[in-house]
Amino acid sequence: MPPTSDSASARDAPAPARFANLGDRAWSSGISILGGTILVVAGLVLLELGRVARPAWEGMDVLRFLTSTDWDPVQEKFGALPFIYGTLVTSAVAILVALPVSVGLALFLSEMGPRRLRPPVAYAIEVLAAIPSVIYGLWGLFVMVPWLRGTLEPFLQGTLGFLPLFRGPMIGLGYLAAGLILALMILPTIASVTIEVLKTVPAALKEGALALGATRWEAIRMAVLPYARPGILGATLLGLGRALGETMAVTMVIGNSPEISASLFAPGYSLPAVIANEFAEATGDVHIGALAALGLVLFGLTLLLNAVAQILISAVARGPRGAKA
């Protein structure tokens, strides 16, 4: 550690000889440069994205781009709304399904489950997180979509068919398929961050509740969950950020049709999916620019979500209202 460090041991070290000082300075500036590279990378990402999107920017009405539903690259008409809509709907489905499941999982793994069962379940969740998304897509396309078409969608239509969400032809490919596969993919993210958050809850809170005669569930509901709530929200936003940007699995099961439908059974499109499908064969600079502009929208959305999520998670680690963790 360089002498400039604030650690007590370094400060108390004897004044280093000139040579040692030189080595320290070289080492410290060396790693500082490498650390600074992270900022360079961030700048590069932003700059390049803006530069590629530029041909579409020029003379483009941003509001029109974001609210128009017409996507016709041949006519150079670019409206992003169907993609934004599809991204938001599929992510919403994913969060609605994944949040309760992952909080349940996190509670199982940290509080409620039998201790012997916890390690294998935790390992399985890690496996879930490590599977490449194209394999999720493959499984979704050949296993989940037929199951949706044959089993789940008819069931939903039969029971909840009075809602416009569950009407229309059942083809399997569509918002519901994309949302469910996303749910599966973001589950490990939300669950593992929630577990980390639950670990930061002071044991005294739970023990106090238990000592006062609360059942295990009551201790969790009254002492643990309220403390962890901002962190769980942060975990959810982190999962949402992943869901928004997930490309392959969604591209393979969403149906790829640039329309807006109220029904979850209908095929749709998402921001990453359209970029994945059209970028390599884009018809010109303006088309590429428009796709990069979609990427910019996506980038902005995930940036915002991740920043808020980080702040929320570190807020829990510090404890609510100045409480000592």
Next chain:
Amino acid sequence: MNGLPWRRFVNVFWTVVSGSTVLVALVPLASLLWLVVSRGAPGLSASFFVSLPTPVGEPGGGVGNAIVGTFFMVGLASLMALPVGVGAGVFLAEKGDGPAGKVIRFTAEVLSGVPSIVVGIVAYGLIVATMKRFSALAGGVALALIMVPSLARSTEDFIRLVPSALREASLALGVPGWKTSLRVIIPTALGGIVTAVLLAVARAAGETAPLLFTALNNQYWNLDPTQPTASLTVQIYNYAISPYEDWHDKAWTAALVLLLLVGLLNLMARLLSRNRLQGAPR
């Protein structure tokens, strides 16, 4: 209020609910793993690993060039990403408590949340648009950009696991700070750093989206960084969305190969981190 039997019942009820969420998560996982193995295994043969893809309907053929392409591009990406990512991690662990460190850590966290498809666009702008052709180099740059931030964060976590007594003992013996870092701290954390590297490599090997329009694809062998290159993931995608039954079979077999590769890397990472330092982060 409610009596104890009722409260006990509620307790059991929620315990069962939390247990059933485990099933909700594990049933799809089991189905996925089973299908990849059962549908992928029949196509496995030595020639699948070493042959070029064949046209529809022609028996035989494999994904040899795609396997080589994946290794090639992940290798290129590692060359670029490892020094930077690990170095940035060392910086965060050693000097990351100041304001600069905080900003850089936050940036790394946020960067690791950037969708990989967006990183693909960046690599496209940097390399493909400049060289006017799809290339393995562009794919490698895309993968490197994905690897750097997560590598930096996990390297930091592993270095921070080194007990500060080690550093203090070394400094107290008069060893200069830089030598302490290089000779004491980093060797101690080496198992963890290698784990971080393996996990980053595994993640890069499984990426598809950023390769679609940077490395594109290639029907032939290629080890020229300026040429389009096949990869296992893009090949799986192309086979899966094709309308042909025998290509679907190949998609499953290629998925099995990819899963084995990624699984092996993860397993190695797990074993390493368990041996060296107890308790891997995350």
